Amino acid sequence: MGQLIKLNNQTKDFNFYINSLQKLCEKDLSLVNSIILEKLDSNVPLIQKIASHLILSGGKRLRPLLTSCCYQMCIENNKNEDKHLGLAAAVEFIHAATLLHDDVVDESKTRRGSLSANELWGNKTSVLVGDFLFSRAFQLMAKYGNIQILKLLSDTSVIISEGEILELSNDKNPTINEDVYFEVINGKTASLFSAACQVGAITAKTTQEKIDAIKSFGTNFGMSFQLIDDAIDYYSSSNILGKNVGDDFKQGKITLPLILAYLRSNSSEKKFWKKTIENLHQDKHDLTKAINIIKKYNCIDDTLERAKHFANIAIDSLGIFENNKYKEILINIINSGLTRLS
Template sequence: MAVIVNLETGRDKQPDALDRLTQLVRDDLDRVNELILQHMQSPVSLIPQLAGHIIAAGGKRLRPVLTLAAARLCGHPGPRAAGLAACVEFIHTATLLHDDVVDESDLRRGEASANVLWGNKASVLVGDFLFSRAFQLMVADGSLRILEILCSASAKIAEGEVLQLMTTNDTATTEQAYLEVIKGKTAILFSAACEVGAVLADRPKSEQEALASFGLNLGIAFQLIDDALDYSAKQEALGKKIGDDFREGKITLPVILAFLRGDKTEREFWRRTLEHQEQKGGDLAEAQRLIAKHNALSDTVQRAAYYGAVARDALGIFPDSADKRALIEVVDFCIRRGH
């Protein structure tokens, strides 16, 4: 059964930095979208319906764009890059389906989540289907090294999600443990998405490692800013929902810093609301007040700026080009979201 999916969601609303990077890879990205539509089809009608819902809500396609841009940076645009970019997007989308079930999320980018519309069982199984499609694309590419990179990333993503389950509701979580969570659940796919661009171009190991480092540190910075925005008055002023992490009891860096810097009464507040999930009206506002009191948001943004600087430096071995400049601009944009 064919399903029509709008893959242009958000194009006109993209910030300039992302738009410039996307325009550089536009032709290849159109091919990626064709491959996504082609490979999400199934005679089991529920699969393309549910997959189309989550894929259409997929936002900026940042991860596949990074694969395409990394390949261009290394002198290898073309069909192989498009296939691998589609593979990366399927891995990402599968994890979103599974995450929404685990987190019991009702919304995904302002729309009803797939698990609300079709139920948890269907969401998990369609996530599995998309993982399988991703592996089919990897095998079709034929590179054992790329297969190794993306399979390893898929395993580490699962480890990151399990580690997040272990740290949820635990106010004793350290900053190091938190960083391990976001490396696994977010940054490792950024890293793999960039690294495969250099591998398919058969570039030297130094360039492969540089792009892997760029992606990893960009991913860490990206998630740090996302976690800061969940408590940010700036996000609230834009009319976007805040406090999901708080309601779910997730231990993110703003909370870790506020907890460590707080007094006994403040720490009891965090234990009540996050460990015991005893939340009442006004608790989110109090959480925001304590986080602001201890400069936890600004310090989280500073941490992100550090990882952003590491990401920019990783591109230093590449000669100047429009692709390199656009990738650096994306790093800067990700950090600026937190200001």
């Protein structure tokens, strides 16, 4: 089991360490943002308007930050180049494209506290702008990458799509098992976390052993991150996650707390889940009842335990790297991420 490093100050939460990572990678992040702004330009004004609405709406830039941090952790002899910056922008464009497509599939009305692009401009336009962002990502990959990186990011795009379709094929089905759920979140979330980290390591021209370690780190960090996100929906307040408690429930979205609750429910409770999730017939007090059933069977605690498992693997993966400020911040982000339910 990985050794969780104690935080220096328990009041230093996930956002504190994300802000610290942004400061640590400030120069890289500024250059990445410049590339993003440049590539948002289009001869079709509506494309730029919609893409900017999402990409400039205040996201953490977590994936580009992972690329930058992993690059800096792996680089030797201070041989700084800038290829990782263009590729970090490509990763962010891939992420933004998937968000646009996700909001159409989920019929989401909000994103990051504002109206979603599909709510403002319609589904057709949102899908096409998502395609535009994917295309921009591949332009950046062709300019700054090599065959290894092109294969990595194109393979990752396939995995993301497979995760989306797997989730859709099990839409509003509370009877799916945990393995299917893990396959979904690996595809939708962990695969891009992992790719973002690997891009940094590959462009730093480090050893294959370290690239493999970074791959494991990114995958397991992504799994832990998504598990916590899913638990927050039934546990915490909207100011932590940027969405309202119960959004997943109201959409009939299948996440681990709900899967565990269904498996552990009695026959009467199973009928409740069928009504509210599978048939999406929800009454005023159904969210409260859902949360009470989830608490009754300790589904949040057990989701957190699984998140800790993946977090431990991620931390162990960094064991081959020398201790430095980049490794330290990554470990602190993982540790503090587990406390987002507090």
